[in-house]
C-alpha cells in the first residue's frame with residue numbers, strides 16, 4: 033500500500049482511471065497534466081469520495097514545469113512513495129510525410145516526460161530511503177509498426193531507460209516498474225483505424241496496473257493475448273514481419 037502517490041497524465045484515459053483506483057483513504061494523490069480544469073474536477077470528485085487529491089498543471093516535456101511539480105508534490109505530500117509516469121502521446125503518422133519535429137514532440141512527452149521526473153525524483157527517493165517509480169511504456173515497444181514510427185520508437189526508448197533505472201536503483205531501495213499495456217479504449221486509441229485485438233476498458237487496465245504495482249512486478253504487461261502476440265512478432269524475421277505490417281496497417285488514401 034502506498035501513502036503518497038503522484039500521477040502524470042491524470043486528466044483522462046488510463047491516468048484518470050488510475051487516479052480513481054487510488055482514490056481511497058490510504059493514498060494522498062497529486063494529479064498532473066496540462067488540462068488544469070480536468071484534473072481540478074477529478075480532484076474534487078476524489079475528495080467527495082473521501083479521498084485526498086491535489087492537482088497541478090504540468091507539461092511533462094517542459095523540465096521547468098516538472099521541477100515545480102515535484103517540489104509542489106513534496107511540499108503537499110511530505111514524501112513521494114509512488115510516482116506513476118503515465119503521460120503519453122501518439123498520433124497516426126506515415127513515413128511518406130515524415131517530419132522530424134513530430135518525433136521530437138512525441139519523444140518530449142513519452143521519453144523526456146519520464147527522464148525529467150527521474151532526475152528530480154531519484155534524489156528525493158534516495159533521501160527517503162524508499163520509493164517506487166512506475167513508467168508507462170507500451171507493448172508497441174517491440175517493433176516498428178506501420179503508421180506509428182515516433183510512438184513505437186519512443187516507447188522502445190522508454191522501456192530501455194526504465195530497465196536501466198530498475199537495475200541501478202535497486203541498491204537505493206527504489207523499485208522501478210515498466211508498465212506495458214496492450215490496447216485500451218481511450219482518446220488515443222480512438223484515432224486508430226485498424227483492428228485492435230483484446231481492446232479493454234480503462235477501469236480494468238487501472239486495476240491490473242494497481243495489482244501489479246502492489247506485487248512490485250518489474251514489468252506489468254497485459255492482456256495475456258497481446259503479450260503473447262507481441263512476443264511472437266518481436267522475433268518474426270523481416271521477410272514475414274514487413275509484408276504483414278504493410279498489409280495490416282495501410283496508409284489511408286488522401
Ligand SMILES: NC(=O)c1ccc[n+]([C@@H]2O[C@H](COP(=O)([O-])OP(=O)(O)OC[C@H]3O[C@@H](n4cnc5c(N)ncnc54)[C@H](OP(=O)(O)O)[C@@H]3O)[C@@H](O)[C@H]2O)c1
Nearest residue numbers: 041043044045046065066067091092119120170215216218
Ligand atoms: N490506450 C492504449 O491502448 C495504450 C496502450 C499502451 C500504452 N498506452 C500509454 O498509456 C498512457 C496513457 O495513454 P491513454 O491511452 O490514457 O491516452 P489519453 O487518453 O490520450 O491520455 C493521455 C494523457 O497524457 C497526458 N499528456 C499528454 N501529453 C502530455 C504532456 N506533454 N504533459 C503532460 N501530460 C500529457 C494527457 O493530459 P493533458 O492533455 O491534460 O496534458 C492525458 O491525461 C500513455 O503513455 C500511452 O502511451 C496506452
